[in-house]
Amino acid sequence: MTRVLQLKYICPSTLADATSQLNGDYRIVAGCTDFLPALRQGSSVGRLVDITRVHGLSDIRFVDGMWRIGATATWSEILKYPFPEYFDGLKLAAREVGSVQIQNSGTIAGNICNASPAADGVPPLLALDARLEIRNQETARLVTLGDFLTGVRRTVLQPGDLVTAVLVPALSDRHGSSFVKLGSRKYLVISIAMAAAVIGIDRAGLINDARIAVGACSPVAKRMEGLEAGLLGLPAESLATTLKVSTRHMNCLSPIDDVRGPAGYRLHAAAELCRQAVLKAADRVLDGPGHQRLMRAE
Numbered sequence: 001m002t003r004v005l006q007l008k009y010i011c012p013s014t015l016a017d018a019t020s021q022l023n024g025d026y027r028i029v030a031g032c033t034d035f036l037p038a039l040r041q042g043s044s045v046g047r048l049v050d051i052t053r054v055h056g057l058s059d060i061r062f063v064d065g066m067w068r069i070g071a072t073a074t075w076s077e078i079l080k081y082p083f084p085e086y087f088d089g090l091k092l093a094a095r096e097v098g099s100v101q102i103q104n105s106g107t108i109a110g111n112i113c114n115a116s117p118a119a120d121g122v123p124p125l126l127a128l129d130a131r132l133e134i135r136n137q138e139t140a141r142l143v144t145l146g147d148f149l150t151g152v153r154r155t156v157l158q159p160g161d162l163v164t165a166v167l168v169p170a171l172s173d174r175h176g177s178s179f180v181k182l183g184s185r186k187y188l189v190i191s192i193a194m195a196a197a198v199i200g201i202d203r204a205g206l207i208n209d210a211r212i213a214v215g216a217c218s219p220v221a222k223r224m225e226g227l228e229a230g231l232l233g234l235p236a237e238s239l240a241t242t243l244k245v246s247t248r249h250m251n252c253l254s255p256i257d258d259v260r261g262p263a264g265y266r267l268h269a270a271a272e273l274c275r276q277a278v279l280k281a282a283d284r285v286l287d288g289p290g291h292q293r294l295m296r297a298e
Contacts, residue, residue: 089177176284
């Protein structure tokens with residue numbers, strides 16, 4: 001006998017109304033691109049609190065030296081928004097979040113809160129030093145993205161908490177970013193490995209900032225701190241011939257064997273993806289958008 005799915009659906013219009021509903025048996029939803037496929041026939045989901053109509057929760061704006069991306073901003077909205085060029089890596093990832101239909105519905109906070117090891121949006125946001133604004137009925141707090149994700153499908157969110165925004169500190173116009181993903185096919189694929197990089201280059205042509213993150217190779221995406229430190233002070237113009245990235249730089253990762261690829265292959269792939277991401281990010285500073293001088297020099 002087939003059970004009928006029973007649920008109570010609530011769609012608040014204010015943040016106060018939304019947080020007041022976060023008690024007892026509830027699920028927060030927005031685009032539902034992860035929620036609906038995970039449902040099983042006859043599952044009991046309790047109350048659904050849909051936050052897509054909460055006023056101001058999808059806004060994108062620059063305030064107090066931070067880019068504030070509302071929790072329900074969709075990937076399509078992020079792609080269209082005139083961010084500075086150091087957001088290019090995030091936009092490249094946005095194009096990889098499923099089909100256009102998924103990008104039209106899926107939200108930035110949903111991608112993060114789903115806490116998948118292969119979430120496309122997480123590595124570029126880690127490289128941008130993103131923080132999450134979390135609110136409940138009584139308090140508001142900021143948590144770094146690295147601290148927010150604690151494991152596969154696990155976060156620091158407590159009952160009553162709601163992610164309301166993703167905050168990204170402003171960078172100089174001497175920063176570039178990129179995102180590279182490896183999958184079993186070109187489109188609509190879950191990653192075997194992926195890497196994002198943000199590179200800053202000073203007026204003398206030396207790297208003065210490096211942030212590199214790898215996803216799909218550990219329970220949560222990781223920053224490559226050793227590789228980052230080794231890049232500081234290097235001349236950007238010679239990276240194509242001097243940059244060597246190996247699996248020893250990936251020692252903080254813990255990839256698994258699965259249907260998409262064995263662990264050893266993932267480590268080697270991650271090292272190469274990091275190298276490509278760094279070169280492409282540096283190119284965006286040296287030559288501007290649309291040029292790939294370092295990559296052409298190989």
